[in-house]
Each structure stands twice: as structure tokens, then as C-alpha cells.
Amino acid sequence: MWPILRTITAAFDVFFDLFGGTHPVVPLLVVSVVTGVVMLLVFGKTSNQQRIAETKDKLKAYIMEMWIFRNDTRVMFLAIGNVIRNNLRYLRHSLRPLVFILVPVLLIMVQLGIRYGSEPVAPGESARVTVTLDEGVRATELDVGLQAPFAARVASAPLRIDSSGEVEWKVLGLSPGTHELVLSTPGGPLTKTFVVAGEPGVRTVGAVRARGLTWSAFLYPSERPIPRDSVVKSIEVHYEPAGLSVFGIGLHWLLVFFVVSVAAGFALKGVFGIEV
Amino acid sequence: MSRNTAGGNLCDIAATIAMAVALALVLGSCTSDAPPPEEAYGDTEREALEALAREARDPGSAVAQARESGKRVIVIGIDGMDWIIARRLMEEGRLRHFKELADAGGFSALLSSMPPQSPVAWSNFITGMDSGGHGIYDFVHRYADSYLPHFSTSDVASAAQRIRVLGIPIRNRVVVPFTDYVLPFQGGQPLNLRKGVAFWEILEAAGIGTTIFRLPANFPPVESATGLSTAMSGLGTPDILGTYGTFSFFTTDPWPGSDDVSGGSVHPVEVVDNVVRASIKGPVNEFLDYDRIADRTGSRVAYDDRKARLDFEVFIDPVHAVAKIVIGGSEAILTEGEFSDWMEIDFEMVPHMVGVNGVVRFYLKSVRPEFELHASPIQINPANQALPITEPPEYGQELVDELRHFYTQGMPEDTKALESAVFGNAEFAAQATLVLEERKRALEYHLQRFDEGLLFFYFSSLDQGTHAMWRCMDPDHPAHIPDEDEAYASFIDELYMQFDQVLARVLEDVDENTTLIILSDHGFAAWYRKVHLNRWLLDEGYLALKPGVRPEDVEWLLGVDWSKTRAYSIGINGLYLNVKGREGQGIVEPGPEADALVDEIAEKLEGVIDPENGQRAVVRAYKSREFYHGPLVETAPDIVVGYGWGYRGSEESAGGAIGSAVLEDNLNKWSGDHCADYMHVPGVLFSNKIIAAEAPALYDLAPTILAEFGIGTMDWMIGAPVF
Structure with missing residues (x-):
């Protein structure tokens, strides 16, 4: 799993490097449009186009029936029932391509x-770093330490909380760049990236490094998962959520991605002759 | 550690009106149909503004030409910058940029207001009038009918007074069935009590854009009629409890009397398994029907228990001096002796429906042997305003976007924590530095966004720093403790030098088309001796107490026998006669009897001699009817007391207490002050233009700024341009 995710991440790194000097929204728009087109093509190839077209035609017909016979309650209710039934049928035909x-x-x-979810730490600002241990491991009894490179500084003593199995530090960002924190554990050192803002372009900001094949490891593929035999379940840097400003308006990247990719798909369905 | 738990401070006055403000906070956040505030000015002023607007549309007019030329005026208000200290430091070569500015342009002492208190002084500046025109006479005024004190610059219009049908007040809320909740139709509305036209309203009428940042006596901020004015309120802006600033202190080591700390609340806590669980108090929850709860439970809900609460946890490392605070979805790690960043919190009033938002920062004073955690007064969040603090409201969001969160209460330096020994000198200095650094960042942002028109920018640091740390540089002060204070002997001088760097930055943006004005509202004096004015009135037979009431038990003038009282004091410098028809239980006939009594008391006051040193405690007693100008003289204290250098009215007397003696040593940390006679505490006026006026006064500045934009002095102003 990790090699696949690593390869995809590397490919995206190359892609985003092409947009180094542009506004961060530009590569997001490109990815969104390409995603919309590719998903449109996949939808076209994997769906029963004929059935979808028939279902949509029926839907239109029953909606028209509702309008024409709006004074006839019996017919109108039958038409509503047919609209609901064909809607469900349409959803069924869409499930396979989905x-x-x-x-x-x-x-x-x-x-x-x-790349867009977390804001790197500003120089001079700090972020919490949380190490979560295996259940049953007492944080106060484990010998762990955190070292920062020259471009960052560990700004607090470790805070060990037995009840949650966590050890936390405050780490100060000093110079822009992607730096490595080193966590010393009984099982050997573990590293975690720590990103300080200031470099141009869209940077990879992986908030979590997690152990093995976990959902967290899937969500944060920028770093190799923690070995399965480690007592450390995860290392997390608590970055602030990132904001994306488009023409002065603050938007969530997910909204931009969905709106643009769906809009691109719908806009180009006629060009590719695909029934959606 | 010695702790001062004396009550009677001005912050206590704040607490008494907190309930009313809390109502406005809660309801103001969820209603929009607010009534218009009382008119601040009348037909004469309105007609003058309309005439000015017409004139400004004429391209040939001076104001139009100034506007078209992109004229810029930058005014930096440095509260409390003292003329004598500034001059000394300039002579010593430690204020290089101020010296250069003075040499190239102008430098003068600036006559303050009488009394020289910030709300009064800045109102003079704002309106070009004195107290008789703008109606602000003191930090504290009184309701004449009840004699109870209230903030002079702002008040809350009660929601209960505002719902009327055919002129009849009706119950303005509905009860939610099967619950203890009530839903009001409307909320209270904060009112700016300063009267008169603000000078930037005049500029706005002439089509000139203005930005007014943190100017005192501007809460809630004046509404912009045209959208050309941007403002954030300053002194007078409460915390979300509705007080001038109430800190919280969580400790495992409460001390005797810690339940009565002025300007703060102390909460005993326990450390259990390295975790502290506590709650921070918010505003009173006015969405609960306390009568109904009392009926149901059989006991009345105490005022303190009506406040909304937010639980939080502090996790402590068993060995290291480090802790994590978890509150309202935010977390922060603090090392002992460290302040946190701002943390956003919400107080839930009606579950999942109505809440009040604020921001707070913590200071981890100690982890062990005793756990001690200070929480700042909870600030109004500019991006989610529980009360209006910016004009327009979107300006608040803009500030948070650019500057992140910052102190919004009127005077944010936590002198109350210092006074109660929750902060030591070092901790106060560190917190004051945070305030100043925030303000410098705000100045940088505003200089960058300032294009043309007027920019006013205000600093409180010098005022609050001098109030709190005067004793450190003055070995003669009764509160001076050599071992603790000598390390901070140069604290005030260093603050002045920081402002020299601020000036250096401002000068970078001053070009030939820019007029720069730097002013302070007053200077400073030592405060060695307290004058208990009500005690003097009692001793002289002007004030009487009800039978059996001991002087030391009197607070808020409760216990005064009004049927035998001819004069009383509320506020730091204010002395009122108990006038029939004006006061609730007045006995002094207005007219000749009242005038004769004023003359008599004034003469006696000016003869008050301090037996400790033979000095005059009062150098002049100003008779309002002779001293002030304008239509509001009738509402003024009858006598405004001008204390001698080193003297000031006690905080106890200001809040309506009596005191044990007329004079006593001031042992407070609040050791420098400016509420003496205004001739003792001149402020400063610097400009890049030559100052022609021989004795400029604060009320001259509004006409001066107008003149810079080609606008003549308004008829109602008593000042004149100084250039």
C-alpha cells in the first residue's frame, strides 16, 4: 500500500512543482477540471448509458405529466410516484460507475x-506535537524525547498524560522549509516532518505520521508509516486549518474542488457524448 | 505573598452594572431590531453638517481641494505621555526621533481637561468642547434619582424599557414551555453617552474618509453615515462580563479575602491525578427564568450562579513545569511563566441555539508546589461581536483576518492582577509588553492600509504603565519597595523610548502632504496620598449617615441619610450638592442657596491642609457653573476638585464609600496618577508643523484637524486651530 501511495504522492509533487510561482488556487483548479473530465469518462465507460438515457426521459415525461394534469389529483399522485421510482432507478444506474x-x-x-488542508507554522509561531502511545503504555514511564533541527526549536518540556497515553511538546518554527523532528523512543528514533511557512508554492503539509495500515496512514501519505512494532501509534503536528482565498473570498479547498470538478463534468458531457 | 483585597475600586463599580451590560451582551448578539440611540446632537449641528456637505460638493471649495489633493493627517494618541518626562528624556538624548520632530516642527505642553481623566480629556479632543458641551465629567457619573454610580461614557438601554404597545410597556419575552428558558423579543442596547459631534463625523460630512482606532470615549463606535468612517472602540469597551476587565485566577492556594479581589475573581481548585478541572465564568444567562427556577426549587438563584460557565481542564506533567489547557475545543501547552495565545470560547446560553463568544488567554504562573493559573478578562471577539465594537461590523472581521485576535477591552493592561499580587512586577511588565506588541502590529497594518484622509491611532501602554509602575522609579512613594521595585526603576523611561521607535516607523509614512500630530490627553503626577472626599464632607457636616450606620460600612452611598445630606461625592473629582428637584431626595434649594453652598464648600476645600507635610491637598475647587461651557453644565458635578500634586481622590470615595480618615497614604501599586488639578499634568503635542498657539489645549485639536482639510471651526466648539 505504502509504495503505491508514495508513488502517487511523488507524482503530485512533480505536478505541483510545475505551478511553483502561481496562486495556490491555479493547480487546484487544474486538478479539479482534470478530475471532472476523467470522472466523466469513467462514468461513461462504466455505466449503462442507454438505461440512464431512458430513465432520464421517463423522469422528464412524468414531471411534465405532473404539470399538465395538476388539476387531476389521482394522475398527479401517480406521476409523483413514478418520479420517485425513476429517481431511485437513476440512482441505481449511477451506483456502479460511482x-x-x-x-x-x-x-x-x-x-x-x-496540500491545502493545513497551514504551515509561521516563523516565530509554534505548534503542538502530540505523540500517541499504545494502549496500556504509561507515558510517564516511557523514555521518549524530541529533538528539533536548527530551523525549529522544542519550546517546552514534555507533557506526559497517562490517561490518554500521550506525550506533547510545543515546537517553535524558526526558518521556512520542511524540517524533520526526531523522536527518540525505546524502539529507535522516529522522524516527523515539521513545515514552517515561507517557501513559495503549495507545500505538502502532512499533519500525522501514523502506524501501519491505518486510516490515518492512508489520509497522510506524505510520510512512511511508523513501523508496526513501535509503541508509538502516531505523531501529529497540530497545524492550523488552512484558508484558501479566491478573489478575496475565503473558501474551503474541498468546496472549490467539488464545484469545479462537477461543473467541468457537466459542461463537457455534451462534448464527449456522455449521458450523466 | 501579600495580597491586597481591598474593595471599593473603580472596577467594583463596574461589577455593579455588569448585570445590565450582560443582558445587552446576550440579547444584543441575537437580536437585530435595536432602537436608535439617543440623539447625540441637535438641529444646529445637523444643519451645519448639511451646509458643509453642500460646500464640499463645490470643486472650488477649500475642503474639496484638500480632499482632491489626497491630504493625509495622521494622529497618534499616546495616553498619558507626560510633558515633563518627555522633555527630560529628549534633553538626555533618549528620544531622538521626538527631538528631531520637535526641532523640525513643533513641541508644546498640551492643556488637559478638568478633571484630567481620559474619558473627559478625549471627549474634549473629539468634540472641540469641554465637559459642558459633551457631558462627560468623570470616569463615573451617578443616577441623580438613586445616587448610584454608572460608567460615564456608556450605558445600556434596558430591553425592558423598549417594548411598548400604545405606549404601555409589555412583557418582552416568552416562556418556553416545560423548560426554565425564556426567549426575549429584543435585547438591551449599549449607548455612547458622549454628546456632541465627533470631529470625524464632520470630516465624513465633507467626504473625507477616516479610520479611528481605539479612541477612548467612543464605545459603541459612532455609526458612519456614509460608510467613509471606520472605527474600533477604545476606553469604555467592556469585557464580555460588562466590566472594565475582570481576570480569573485559579489556585490551589487561596488566601484570606481572596473571594473579594477587586477587578478579578479567585477560584480555589484542586489537582487530582495531575489534572485540574475548573470553570470560567461568562455573562449572566438572561435566557433563564430565575423566578420560575426559584418557584420550582424553593430557593433564589444567587447573582454569581446566574453566570454562564465553561468547563475546562488543565493537564500537568508530574515532573516538568509544563501544562496543557483544554478549553472549548482549543488546546494550548504552557511552560511555567508563559502566556498562551488567544483562545476562542463560547458560553452556551440556550443549548445548541444561543451562545456568547469571546477570546481569552491564560498565564501559567506556577505548576507546583501550588498550581496558579491566570485567565485574562474575556475579550469581545471583533469577528463575532457580542457588543458592537467596530464600525462597520465587517471591520472587526478584517482586523482578525489581518492581526488575529487581540485585546479589545478599553484598557487591557492588567493592573488589577498587579494590584491584587496575582501578578508581580515582572509579570505585569510581560503582559503589558504583549499589549504593546499587539498594538504595534495593528499600527503597522493601519499605516499600510492608510491612503488619504485621517488616521487616528491610540496607545494605552504609557498611561497604564505609568499608573502601575510609578512607585518603582520614585523612592519617596509610600508603596515603593526597594528590593522589588529597583529593577524596574527605568521601566517608564524605557516605555517612552519604545514610543520613540514607534514614531520612527510612523515618520517613514509622513510625506509633504501629510500632517502628523502626536498628542497625549494628560501627563502624570505621583499619587502619594488619598483624599477621602466623602469623609471630609461627613466631618464638615455636609453629609450625614443614618442612625447606627458606621462610616466604614458605607458603600455606594448606601446608608447616607439624604434628608440631612447637603453634598456628596461620586467619581474621582466630582462633588455634587443634594439639590431638591434634581436628586432623588434633594434638600438644597436650587438657585441662591445652592450657589452659596457651592461657594462655601469650594472655599473650605481649598483650605484642606495635609497634617503630615503641610501641603494643600486641594489647590482649586472648580465651580462648574463658572468653569464649563455649553448646554450640559446643569448635569455636571457642582464642584470639580483640583487636587494638589501627589494627591488624588480615593477609589473608595469615588465609588461612594466614606473612608476612615480624610487623608491617608496610598499603598496601592496604582501609584502614579493624573486626576490632580489639570495644571499639574499637562500632556504633550508634537507635530511636523510649527505650533503657533501659545497654550494649546485638547479642545483645540478638533478645530486643528478640521482646518487641515480646509474646514472652519464649528460654532459650538470652544477651541481654535493651533498651527
Whole structure:
């Protein structure tokens, strides 16, 4: 799993490097439009186009029937029933292509999430770093330490909380760049990226490094998962949520991605002759 | 550690009106149909503004030419900058940029208001009038009918007074069935009690854009008629409890009397398994029907228990001096001796429906052996305003976007924590530095966004720093403790030097088309001795107490026998006669009897001699009817007391207490002050233009700024341009 995710991440890194000097929304728009087109093509190939067209025609017909016979209650209720039935049928025809679309869209969203989801730490500002241990391991009895590189500084002593199995530090960002914190544990050192703002372009900001094949490891593929035999379940840097400003308006990247990709798909369905 | 738990401070006055403000906070956040505030000015002023607007549309007019030329005026208000200290530091070469500005342009002492208190002084500045025109005479005024004190600059219009049908007040809320909740139709509305036209309203009428940042006596901020004015309120802006600032202190080591700390609330806590669980208090929850709860439970809900609460946890490392605060979805790690960033919190009033939002920052004073955590007064969030603090409201969001959160209460330096020994000198200095650094960032932002028109920018640091730390530089002060204070002997001088750097930055943006004005509202004096004015009135037979009431038990003038009282004091410098027809239980006939009594008391006051040193405690007693100008003289205190240098009215007397003696040493940390006679505490006026006026006064500045834009002095102003 990790090699696949690593390869995808590397491919996205190359892609985003092409947009180094542009506004961050530009590569997001490109990814969204391409996603919309690719999903449209996948939808076209994996769906029963004829059945979808028939179902949509029926839907239109029953809606028209509702309008024409709006004074005839019996006919109108029958038409409403048919609209609901064909709507469900339309959803059924869409399910199969959605299965094919879901996985690639999820992978793309993960890649966008690690680039647009978190705000790097500003120089001079700090972020909490939380190490979560295996259940049953007492944080106060474990010998762990955190070292920062020259461009960052560990700004607090470790705070060990037995009840939640966590050890936390405050880490100060000093110089722009992607730096590595080193966590010393009984099982050997573990690293975690720590991103300080200031470099141009869209940077990969992986908030979590998690152990093994977990959902967190899937969501944050920018770093190799923590070995399964480690007592450390995850290392998290608590970055602030990132904001995306488009023409002075603050938008969530997910909204931009969905609106633009869906709009691109609908806009180009006629060009590709695909029934959606 | 010694702790001062004396009550009677001005902040206590704030607490008495907190309930009314809390109502406005809660309801104001969820209603929009607010009534218009009382008119601040009348037909004469309105006609003058309309005439000015017509004139400004003439391209040949001076104002139109100034506007078209992109004229810029930058005014920096440095509250409390003292003329004598500034001059000394300039002579010593420690205020290089101020010296250069003075040499190239002008530098003068600036006559303050009488009394030289910030709300009064800045109102003079704002309106070009004195107290007789704008109606602000003191930090504290009184309701004449009840004699109870209230903030002079703002008040809350009760929601209960505002719902009327055919002129009849009706119950303005509905009860939610099967619950203890009530839903009001309307909320209270904060009112700016300063009268008169603000000078930027005049500029706005002439089509000139203005930005007014944190100017005192501007809460709630004046509404912009045209959208050309942007403002954020300053002194007078409450915290979300409705007080001038109430800190919270959580400790495992409460001390005797810690339940009565002025300007703060102390909460005993326990550390259990390295975790502290506590709650922070918010405003009173006015969405609960306390009568109904009392009927149901058989006991009345105490005022303190009506406040909304937010639970939080603090996790402590068993060995290291570090802790994590978890509150309202936010978390922060603090090392002992460290302040947190701002944390946004919500007080739930009606579950999942109505809440009040604020921001707070913590200071981890100690982890062990005793756990001690200070929480700042909870600030109104500019991006989610529980009360209006910016004009327009979107300006608040803009500020948070650009600057993140910052102190919004009127005077944010936590002198109350210092006074109660929750903060030591170092901690106060660190917190005051945070305030100043925030303000510098705000100045930088405003200089960058300032294009043309007027920018006014205000600093409170010098005022609050001098109030709190005067004793450190003055070995003669009764509160001076050599071991603790000598390390901070140069604190005030260093603050002045920081403002020299601020000036250096401002000068970078001053070009030939820019007029720069730097002013303070007053200077400073030592405050060695307290004058208990009500005690003097009692001793002289002007004030009487009800039978059996001991002087030391009197607060808020409760216990005064009004049928035998001819004069009383509320506020730091104000002395009122108990006038028949004006006061609720007045006995002094207005007219000749009242005038003769004023003359008599004034003469006696000016003869008050301090037996400790033979000095005059009062150098002049100003008779309002002779001293002030304008239509509001009748509402003024009858006598405004001009204390001698080193003297000031006690905070106890200001809040309506009596005191044990007429004079006593001031042992407070609040050791420098300016509420003496105004001739003792001149402010400063610097400009890049030559100052022609021989004795400029604060009320001259509004005409001066108008003149810079080609606008003549308004008829109602008593000042004149100084250039």
C-alpha cells in the first residue's frame, strides 16, 4: 500500500512543482477540471448509458405529466410516484460507475488534503506535537524525547498524560522549509516532518505520521508509516486549518474542488457524448 | 505573598452594572431590531453638517481641494505621555526621533481637561468642547434619582424599557414551555453617552474618509453615515462580563479575602491525578427564568450562579513545569511563566441555539508546589461581536483576518492582577509588553492600509504603565519597595523610548502632504496620598449617615441619610450638592442657596491642609457653573476638585464609600496618577508643523484637524486651530 501511495504522492509533487510561482488556487483548479473530465469518462465507460438515457426521459415525461394534469389529483399522485421510482432507478444506474469513481477521487482528495488542508507554522509561531502511545503504555514511564533541527526549536518540556497515553511538546518554527523532528523512543528514533511557512508554492503539509495500515496512514501519505512494532501509534503536528482565498473570498479547498470538478463534468458531457 | 483585597475600586463599580451590560451582551448578539440611540446632537449641528456637505460638493471649495489633493493627517494618541518626562528624556538624548520632530516642527505642553481623566480629556479632543458641551465629567457619573454610580461614557438601554404597545410597556419575552428558558423579543442596547459631534463625523460630512482606532470615549463606535468612517472602540469597551476587565485566577492556594479581589475573581481548585478541572465564568444567562427556577426549587438563584460557565481542564506533567489547557475545543501547552495565545470560547446560553463568544488567554504562573493559573478578562471577539465594537461590523472581521485576535477591552493592561499580587512586577511588565506588541502590529497594518484622509491611532501602554509602575522609579512613594521595585526603576523611561521607535516607523509614512500630530490627553503626577472626599464632607457636616450606620460600612452611598445630606461625592473629582428637584431626595434649594453652598464648600476645600507635610491637598475647587461651557453644565458635578500634586481622590470615595480618615497614604501599586488639578499634568503635542498657539489645549485639536482639510471651526466648539 505504502509504495503505491508514495508513488502517487511523488507524482503530485512533480505536478505541483510545475505551478511553483502561481496562486495556490491555479493547480487546484487544474486538478479539479482534470478530475471532472476523467470522472466523466469513467462514468461513461462504466455505466449503462442507454438505461440512464431512458430513465432520464421517463423522469422528464412524468414531471411534465405532473404539470399538465395538476388539476387531476389521482394522475398527479401517480406521476409523483413514478418520479420517485425513476429517481431511485437513476440512482441505481449511477451506483456502479460511482464505485469506479470513488477510489481515484478519494486518492486525489487525500493528495489535495495534505496540500491545502493545513497551514504551515509561521516563523516565530509554534505548534503542538502530540505523540500517541499504545494502549496500556504509561507515558510517564516511557523514555521518549524530541529533538528539533536548527530551523525549529522544542519550546517546552514534555507533557506526559497517562490517561490518554500521550506525550506533547510545543515546537517553535524558526526558518521556512520542511524540517524533520526526531523522536527518540525505546524502539529507535522516529522522524516527523515539521513545515514552517515561507517557501513559495503549495507545500505538502502532512499533519500525522501514523502506524501501519491505518486510516490515518492512508489520509497522510506524505510520510512512511511508523513501523508496526513501535509503541508509538502516531505523531501529529497540530497545524492550523488552512484558508484558501479566491478573489478575496475565503473558501474551503474541498468546496472549490467539488464545484469545479462537477461543473467541468457537466459542461463537457455534451462534448464527449456522455449521458450523466 | 501579600495580597491586597481591598474593595471599593473603580472596577467594583463596574461589577455593579455588569448585570445590565450582560443582558445587552446576550440579547444584543441575537437580536437585530435595536432602537436608535439617543440623539447625540441637535438641529444646529445637523444643519451645519448639511451646509458643509453642500460646500464640499463645490470643486472650488477649500475642503474639496484638500480632499482632491489626497491630504493625509495622521494622529497618534499616546495616553498619558507626560510633558515633563518627555522633555527630560529628549534633553538626555533618549528620544531622538521626538527631538528631531520637535526641532523640525513643533513641541508644546498640551492643556488637559478638568478633571484630567481620559474619558473627559478625549471627549474634549473629539468634540472641540469641554465637559459642558459633551457631558462627560468623570470616569463615573451617578443616577441623580438613586445616587448610584454608572460608567460615564456608556450605558445600556434596558430591553425592558423598549417594548411598548400604545405606549404601555409589555412583557418582552416568552416562556418556553416545560423548560426554565425564556426567549426575549429584543435585547438591551449599549449607548455612547458622549454628546456632541465627533470631529470625524464632520470630516465624513465633507467626504473625507477616516479610520479611528481605539479612541477612548467612543464605545459603541459612532455609526458612519456614509460608510467613509471606520472605527474600533477604545476606553469604555467592556469585557464580555460588562466590566472594565475582570481576570480569573485559579489556585490551589487561596488566601484570606481572596473571594473579594477587586477587578478579578479567585477560584480555589484542586489537582487530582495531575489534572485540574475548573470553570470560567461568562455573562449572566438572561435566557433563564430565575423566578420560575426559584418557584420550582424553593430557593433564589444567587447573582454569581446566574453566570454562564465553561468547563475546562488543565493537564500537568508530574515532573516538568509544563501544562496543557483544554478549553472549548482549543488546546494550548504552557511552560511555567508563559502566556498562551488567544483562545476562542463560547458560553452556551440556550443549548445548541444561543451562545456568547469571546477570546481569552491564560498565564501559567506556577505548576507546583501550588498550581496558579491566570485567565485574562474575556475579550469581545471583533469577528463575532457580542457588543458592537467596530464600525462597520465587517471591520472587526478584517482586523482578525489581518492581526488575529487581540485585546479589545478599553484598557487591557492588567493592573488589577498587579494590584491584587496575582501578578508581580515582572509579570505585569510581560503582559503589558504583549499589549504593546499587539498594538504595534495593528499600527503597522493601519499605516499600510492608510491612503488619504485621517488616521487616528491610540496607545494605552504609557498611561497604564505609568499608573502601575510609578512607585518603582520614585523612592519617596509610600508603596515603593526597594528590593522589588529597583529593577524596574527605568521601566517608564524605557516605555517612552519604545514610543520613540514607534514614531520612527510612523515618520517613514509622513510625506509633504501629510500632517502628523502626536498628542497625549494628560501627563502624570505621583499619587502619594488619598483624599477621602466623602469623609471630609461627613466631618464638615455636609453629609450625614443614618442612625447606627458606621462610616466604614458605607458603600455606594448606601446608608447616607439624604434628608440631612447637603453634598456628596461620586467619581474621582466630582462633588455634587443634594439639590431638591434634581436628586432623588434633594434638600438644597436650587438657585441662591445652592450657589452659596457651592461657594462655601469650594472655599473650605481649598483650605484642606495635609497634617503630615503641610501641603494643600486641594489647590482649586472648580465651580462648574463658572468653569464649563455649553448646554450640559446643569448635569455636571457642582464642584470639580483640583487636587494638589501627589494627591488624588480615593477609589473608595469615588465609588461612594466614606473612608476612615480624610487623608491617608496610598499603598496601592496604582501609584502614579493624573486626576490632580489639570495644571499639574499637562500632556504633550508634537507635530511636523510649527505650533503657533501659545497654550494649546485638547479642545483645540478638533478645530486643528478640521482646518487641515480646509474646514472652519464649528460654532459650538470652544477651541481654535493651533498651527
